[in-house]
Amino acid sequence: MPQQLTLRVRPRLALVAVLLLLAFVGATARTATAATPLTVSQAIATQNNSVQTVRGYIVGEPVATTTVNRSGFTDDLAIALADSAGETSTSKMVYVQLTSSWRSTWGLRTHPANMGKQVDVTGTLTAYFAHPGLKSPTAIAAVGATPPPTTTTTSPTSTTTSPTTSPTTSPSPTGTTGPYDSTYYANAIGKSGSALRTSLHSIIRSQTVLTYDQVWAALKDTDQDPNNANNVIEIYSGRSIAKSDNGGGVDQWNREHVWAKSHGDFGTANGPGTDVHHLRPEDVTVNSTRGNLDFDNGGAAVSQCSDCFSDSDSFEPRDAVKGDVARMIFYMAIRYEGDDGWPNLEPNNSVANGTAPYIGKLSVLKAWSAGDPPDAFEKRRNQVIYDTWQHNRNPFVDHPEWVGSIWP
Numbered sequence: 561m562p563q564q565l566t567l568r569v570r571p572r573l574a575l576v577a578v579l580l581l582l583a584f585v586g587a588t589a590r591t592a593t594a595a596t597p598l599t600v601s602q603a604i605a606t607q608n609n610s611v612q613t614v615r616g617y618i619v620g621e622p623v624a625t626t627t628v629n630r631s632g633f634t635d636d637l638a639i640a641l642a643d644s645a646g647e648t649s650t651s652k653m654v655y656v657q658l659t660s661s662w663r664s665t666w667g668l669r670t671h672p673a674n675m676g677k678q679v680d681v682t683g684t685l686t687a688y689f690a691h692p693g694l695k696s697p698t699a700i701a702a703v704g705a706t707p708p709p710t711t712t713t714t715s716p717t718s719t720t721t722s723p724t725t726s727p728t729t730s731p732s733p734t735g736t737t738g739p740y741d742s743t744y745y746a747n748a749i750g751k752s753g754s755a756l757r758t759s760l761h762s763i764i765r766s767q768t769v770l771t772y773d774q775v776w777a778a779l780k781d782t783d784q785d786p787n788n789a790n791n792v793i794e795i796y797s798g799r800s801i802a803k804s805d806n807g808g809g810v811d812q813w814n815r816e817h818v819w820a821k822s823h824g825d826f827g828t829a830n831g832p833g834t835d836v837h838h839l840r841p842e843d844v845t846v847n848s849t850r851g852n853l854d855f856d857n858g859g860a861a862v863s864q865c866s867d868c869f870s871d872s873d874s875f876e877p878r879d880a881v882k883g884d885v886a887r888m889i890f891y892m893a894i895r896y897e898g899d900d901g902w903p904n905l906e907p908n909n910s911v912a913n914g915t916a917p918y919i920g921k922l923s924v925l926k927a928w929s930a931g932d933p934p935d936a937f938e939k940r941r942n943q944v945i946y947d948t949w950q951h952n953r954n955p956f957v958d959h960p961e962w963v964g965s966i967w968p
């Protein structure tokens with residue numbers, strides 16, 4: 561009798577242990593893959609105004625509740641996603657609103673070749689065209705495009721979940737949080753695309769404007785060598801040089817305009833030409849080599865600048881500051897919108913901008929920003945400018961993910 565009891569109890573204990581283990585593994589897996597996108601079927605079943613990421617294939621242009629154009633596209637206002645690239649049943653599609661900032665990249669009238677592409681779209685799951693939808697997207701990215709550096713690999717095709725099962729955990733929001741979200745950036749938080757751009761512009765345009773002479777003192781503070789308070793670090797070459805060794809002589813450091821001042825021809829009058837968010841110490845010779853070149857990968861090695869390259873139309877800085885350079889350009893684009901007497905500065909995909917208020921190459925700068933996230937030097941610099949000199953911030957140092965929202 562006691563022996564039988566033992567036999568009966570042990571398997572139960574083992575079963576309980578296995579179940580507990582499975583529950584634990586399940587919970588762990590769920591936590592680790594919280595960012596796994598929903599399928600389109602799941603998105604259709606989750607029309608609850610939550611912000612989620614949905615993965616699907618672009619299958620057409622919705623124009624009415626049950627009408628989706630698969631060719632002859634009429635506009636760039638919306639796209640339909642489905643779990644299969646060949647889907648034709650509108651009941652198996654989610655309709656994605658393309659707010660203005662997404663139209664030039666994802667609209668089917670402009671980009672009919674996007675048909676069949678697999679994308680991840682983040683936005684609010686709510687009805688659109690009186691049909692299951694996703695509105696106000698904050699991110700749209702082709703699956704398999706250059707992933708952000710910290711993205712964990714997930715295999716979406718291997719996780720098949722019943723369409724009727726609502727997810728029990730919400731994917732984490734696409735944005736990161738920062739210490740200034742509830743204060744300095746309060747009006748920008750939650751926005752995306754052109755709304756985010758407008759909001760950030762009105763926030764950062766309020767600043768103290770320095771004179772070109774004050775820039776010397778500012779740079780000695782903002783770019784101080786963390787290992788030697790008597791020195792600054794030159795942006796491109798990375799060399800530590802005495803603060804006092806500034807000027808126009810060979811091997812001295814001077815004030816490099818990362819947004820080359822000829823691109824918009826703003827010179828060194830108080831304004832963009834004295835905005836220390838993009839002014840950096842650099843060796844006189846290297847500064848001269850960079851000149852007013854646009855930024856792009858490739859070229860010949862640059863003298864006195866390890867890991868820097870240049871050719872006839874572009875300059876490539878060392879890897880450690882590629883992201884810094886990109887985020888300075890993005891700051892300038894949003895700070896200067898043409899409403900205060902200065903040119904409307906914008907990045908574009910050209911490397912032959914001349915004196916136009918543009919600088920390239922946008923696609924490369926975006927990759928540089930993604931590949932070199934803000935580091936301690938760059939963050940300290942932003943803080944010192946905010947605390948001591950200009951009292952405005954570079955939003956892309958605080959929220960690098962905003963780059964992709966404004967320049968998708």
Ligand SMILES: [Ca+2]
Nearest residue numbers: 880881932935
């Ligand atoms: Ca960096």
Ligand SMILES: [Ca+2]
Nearest residue numbers: 893896897905
């Ligand atoms: Ca601008």
